[in-house]
Amino acid sequence: MSDHHHKETFITKYVFSQDHKMISKQYLITGIFMGVIGVFMSMLFRLQIAWPDHSFSLIEAFLGTHQDGGVMSPDIYLALVTIHGTIMVFFVLTAGLSGTFSNLLIPLQIGARDMASGFLNMISYWLFFLSSILMVISLFVEAGPASAGWTIYPPLSALPQAIPGSGAGMTLWLVSMAVFIASSLLGALNYIVTVLNLRTVGMKMTRLPLTIWAFFITAIIGVVSFPVLLSAALLLIFDRSFGTSFYLSDIFIDGSVLHYQGGSPVLFEHLFWFLGHPEVYIVLLPALGITSEIIATNSRKPIFGYRAMIGSIIAIAFLSTIVWGHHMFITGMNPFLGSVFTFTTLLIAIPSAVKAFNYITTLWKGNLQMNPAMLFSIGLVSTFVSGGLTGLILGDSALDINVHDTYFVVAHFHLVMGVSAIYGMFAGVYHWFPKMFGRLMNKTLGYWHFWITAIAAYGVFFPMHFVGLAGLPRRYYTNTAFPYFDDLADINVVITMFAILGGLAQLIFLGNFFWSIYKGKKAGTNPWNSNTLEWTTPVEHIHGNWPGKIPEVHRWAYDYSKPGHEEDWVCQTTPLMDGEEPS
């Protein structure tokens, strides 16, 4: 960057950039980095679950003082599952997924030159970066990182006497999350304002691509629910550091009674899940939005039931804020409340079913272009259905009693939000890689990546349901303390092997991703023959996105294979022909 005549320096272009396209790439790379840590942790604790007494030099190498002769300690096991959950849910699937694609696509697909506030957008990314750094630093605290589970229920998370990870590790966790929430709120407010105010001429709300609808609604849920987690975390900081009793009462530990009186951990659970459940949809809705766009484009068909899709996004978003109690059926909450939450929870199945049926109908009589992004989108629908259906058991209070906190839950949510959202993220990366980097990702490697991942994901999580139905609780360092579970050893070995396979498959992705940035085939302006506006911008990124005037929009995003048109796609900027019905 020796070009001093140019206004932009290396710092303003690549580091403190206010351009949404660069910020999107920053989010993606940071998300991938955190993802590597999160997935690697899951490999380590899967080794422990499958071969509890076995010595692994891998564990010896990476866990330092938290292991003894290659066998990890119970405390670090709990820390690994805690940080794995935290990183995957917040850093990869919230910031990495939503941050990347909201930033990239909102201005490009609505026809705006940038986000409403480029400056806030930059701050949002750097706060996310700071929170990532804090979370990574917390891994190196002497007593170990936070280890009370990603849900950090007090009193366990409040008392270092109860678990060593609740000392400095937990403090860093809370500070990191507070910064993360600030980042997420700045981002979300920006997305909302941008979508509402900066749409180009003709881009009515009912002509927005479903990606934008999903990002928009996701941002609204984020703004509604993340502040509640922030207040929950603040009160927890008060209890931990200033001796208040919001969540604590009547505790005897280490031989003495603590002074706390009158608080309740159940209050924390309510506050946590008021974010925690919407969070599931903050993770999932962007993935569903991305899938809608990719399935329509690659099926060369309009998405089926566009308005029903918008309706179901809104319905899911609304319901998601009134179902949090289904995580708390057996916390001692009033059983009547349990009934209410069962009712609202099972209602979510209706809009979810509508979405699944609409995806499948979109495939019907299509002309499917099997690009890697399409494969991941089809994979998403499959895991969304497989994982979503078991929600009928977990959301039903009477049935939840016996499977609550078992591996059945782990299998359920990993399929429905973990794997599904990750598939959505991969689909998005493969599809919009040409828009981000001007090159295409390697197709063959993409196919290998998908198929190995798909087999591994079901190989891990399908058998895992049975482990849960056998009665094995999650977050057990080992099940050898119970001879009753000795017959689960085989299944756990199978699951771990598939997990390792799945983990290794991600190396294909990483290699392909970084290789393609520099060496991938140069992409044309519109490689997938897509209708949306981002493909009308030049391949080389420019500030302001379009060199001349911002294009005007004359139709919705889904005029694929429309009768009366030569091509099987019609860009949103194409004016209606004489006598053509607007869709």
Place this chain on the structure above:
Amino acid sequence: MLALIYILIAVFIASTFWQLTNVFNLKKDIATEEDNDQQGKLMFAFMVFFYGLMIFSFWKYWAVLLPKSASIEGEQTDQLYDITMLLILVVQAIMQFLLFYFAYKYRGIKGRKALFYADSHKLETIWTVTPAVVLAGLIIYGLSVWIDITDTSDLEDPLVVELYAKQFSWEARYAGKDNTLGKANVRFIEGINTMGVDMTDLNSVDDIPVRELHLPKGRPVIFKFRSQDVLHSAYMPHFRAQMNCVPGMVTQFGFTPTMTTEEMRADEKIVAKVENINKIRTEKGEDPYEFDYLLLCNKICGASHYNMQMKIVVHEEADFNKWLAEQQTMAQVIKN
């Protein structure tokens, strides 16, 4: 040091891989008709794999699942579970078939145009109303079971037992002759009074503290749960029972055991399961195992969370009463 070697190996593999991928660079990176054909067929193959995995898992892992419920309440939830599971499997089979079959059937062909089919009110109505009706049924059925289970006021002559959780063990306290538990708080914990029972409360005197939970067959039991330090969860999978133990409050759950430990040991499924477990244990040179009901902790509570357990024994009522009469009351324990 070892970590460094691992990282170096990873870098080495990555660079080899980098070189190898140059080979792939000869092909076009947008799906061709050939790709569509190949990947579409793979979708079909994956469907076969997927159904195969489901069927294999059910066949192979059926044996590890929990045996039939050992409580009246659990029988109700098991029935609800069976119906829900059947519904799930039917819907799952149909949806996955349609998804993968369409992916295979409509794989792209050059020159073919997809059908422009953007909306259908009729279809949308069908797949909004059908799930709604089915769910209404499930909700009504589910809630009737839930209300039945959580409402303990209709239980006749229940046995009242307190389950007390702490890092990392369980204790229990029977309410004694008056069937009323004496007051308790962690501030009363002292020496042998490990559960913090308030001995100035007259109801406490005849309470019976124990370290192994015994229950009578056929008599309703109401559990009162307390915790001394952090959250715990009392999970009794064979009775389909679970409730969190929350410091600062008392929670409650009730069920009626229907099978004694001996009866469950003779249950067909348990016999097969224990046989299988003992085969595995013999191979590893471990002592043979005999079935017992379990109380496990099912809420992350610290380092030994994985080993916080208590044995549960279910007797015929007469045997239970005999056993209980042999136990020392709080008053006796404290005096000694």
